[in-house]
Amino acid sequence: MRVVKDATERRNEILDVAERLFCTRGYDQTSTNDILAEIGIARGTLYYHFTSKEDILDAMIDRILDEIVRRTSRIALDESVPVLERLTQSVLAANVDTKTGDMILEQMHKPQNALMHAKMQERLLKQLIPLFTKLIEDGISQGLMQTDDPENTIEMLLLYSNTVFDDMIVYSEEEKKKKVLAFIRNTEILLHMEKGSLLEAMLPVFYRK
Amino acid sequence: MRVVKDATERRNEILDVAERLFCTRGYDQTSTNDILAEIGIARGTLYYHFTSKEDILDAMIDRILDEIVRRTSRIALDESVPVLERLTQSVLAANVDTKTGDMILEQMHKPQNALMHAKMQERLLKQLIPLFTKLIEDGISQGLMQTDDPENTIEMLLLYSNTVFDDMIVYSEEEKKKKVLAFIRNTEILLHMEKGSLLEAMLPVFYRK
């Protein structure tokens, strides 16, 4: 009947269920009761481990982003790898699809999930910008690229890719490709790179489905 | 006691109160009861004019955006005005601060208002992109600027300015200026314009407070 578990184990169990439900039905459309029922615990148990529903969301997001940032930083900061390769590999590691593993993108792009999306975006950018800034600065010092303000330029690129490529499902195949090509070309332009220098490496990262 | 009003009048009355409350307290933090109480109408009256709370939000946003788009399009499409002036005037007309008149930006940037923010952003961009695309195409045909994909380039610029400059309050004065300068410079770069060609005209639009 009554099963007692270690606190961290139960916490993760709750986060697992919450993640699945939030990502498939959406945050607003998932009640705490849904979570309770699925796990088979009581109301009090949930609120023993978390202070609020939003607290669950925050913990869930942090758990997801920690993994992304860990992966990305390992690549982005590895100076033994050439800058251009580091760049594409970092973009790959930080990419949308990897965010939740099984996150249904159709859910993500709905306005009803705006809270989740906004929180993710804000925290992800906050952590990724320093990594990519470092990368760009390395590229600049090696004469591979140039920009007056690496931080704000990368912010613009990350913000755009994160927003537009999350909502990719709403576009036709043709539009998708056009958007990806424009993005890659604009990245080259902003970083003063030669036309086409990023194309070959970046295209498969954003456009493969 | 019981006051009967014309439907559109009552609708606008509800939207007025909703706009003030949503923009000061936030959407989630405002209950339909708050709106009812303030106007002095009954539950049934509200739901006679709107189908749901979100319906009120949608109508409110449309009312605000219609005005912005109207103002912006009048300027953006006026071919009797030089392209560069049209551009800066259009940016001014479409700018954040004018969004709600008295919208408290501190509220807007909170994650709790993500739904409102996301809906506004999505619909605003959808309407503004065609206007600015036309503007850029005019600029290109006059040899003032150049880009391979006006639509996606302007999408990137609008998305960035809309997101970052909405959240401006969280930055220090120094950071603000740096962000604005970087944005203007990156706009010039993306449109292949000469360095500084937008600075004088655009700086006061984004940086004046």
Added chain:
DNA sequence: GTACCAATAGACAACTTGTCGGTTAGAGGT
């Protein structure tokens, strides 16, 4: 003055989230 209907009222059902006092499993001491 009567008939009609758009606009209003407010009780109510069905859910929410978060709280709180009480309960128990099981680890650690004796």
Added chain:
DNA sequence: ACCTCTAACCGACAAGTTGTCTATTGGTAC
């Protein structure tokens, strides 16, 4: 083997939410 203590758990409940439904009324048209 028995106590003790507490981390983990339970579930009833308070307080609030949105949306529905039936009944009512003010004004307009005839």
